[in-house]
């Protein structure tokens with residue numbers, strides 16, 4: 001049986017690169033598309049390397065053992081470039097798209113709303129239009145728990161109301177969910193999964209790929225990792241007066257490898273169907289900022305300095321998933337715990353202190 005071709009936009013990015021690995025080891029061909037504006041072509045080479053290592057270690061699907069790894073193709077293309085994207089789709093049939101490409105810095109999105117709306121929304125419109133022209137109507141979208149806003153109660157199930165986003169980045173996720181839902185309403189051949197991620201952290205256990213933010217990180221774990229490696233002085237804990245057990249913000253951190261496997265599970269479940277399905281990808285466990293700092297201390301083997309600061313604007317107290325739907329529908333469940341996530345983040349950061357730069 002021939003392998004299915006999956007096109008991954010943002011395939012060189014943090015979640016994209018880990019998903020490419022899981023697709024290859026599950027028996028898919030991968031067409032990675034990325035403009036490399038916030039990622040490195042090195043990530044693609046390392047994906048190739050990891051997939052080969054996994055094959056040699058026997059940690060691959062039956063079909064891969066029998067037939068070998070699928071192809072990994074890479075195109076440096078911006079999804080706003082309709083002509084270039086059309087050429088990529090013309091080179092082979094595309095069975096499904098996993099759509100990660102987009103700007104993702106919350107603070108920057110407040111400064112540059114037009115750039116964020118243009119890039120994330122118009123990029124998605126262009127992608128979907130090209131897909132439609134090539135008869136591909138299966139798409140997995142990289143959404144976010146940010147669409148739940150400040151939740152009325154936790155854990156969050158998929159039926160929780162969508163609330164106002166607090167920044168343009170969040171609105172682009174919110175709006176793209178609506179656009180993809182409307183596509184299905186207009187043409188019921190569309191097959192859409194809206195995967196709402198909680199807080200993806202960690203790195204591939206090989207230490208070859210991981211998160212490589214440009215400049216000073218906005219998110220907690222990349223920041224803690226740079227403190228651990230000596231690039232930054234101390235962790236700033238945003239808020240110690242939240243109504244949570246230790247007063248700091250609580251989030252549902254999920255290992256990026258688990259998250260990547262959730263995408264493969266979604267694709268497998270979507271086969272032969274159509275519709276729109278919203279699915280949370282989280283662990284169901286909430287951890288505080290201090291829990292994360294302490295887990296990272298255990299991982300790197302030293303105390304990490306931190307300073308309590310006022311709350312960060314737009315942050316909420318507590319947010320974690322009810323992951324029941326993903327388990328019952330997709331048969332997928334997160335396997336790694338916070339200690340493992342921090343070990344793998346540290347392994348990546350300590351072996352690549354400057355990310356992909358070296």
Ligand code: UD1
Nearest residue numbers: 106144146218219220221223236237238249251289314315
């Ligand atoms: C953030 C975004 C969210 C996005 C997600 C992507 C905001 C308000 N939300 O989620 O829309 O989908 O990233 O990964 O930015 N913290 C510190 N010190 C730091 C950084 C963070 O104490 O230097 C705290 C925060 O207050 C929060 C927790 O750590 O309680 C996690 O923060 P972060 O990693 O930025 O993720 P979110 O804010 O949950």
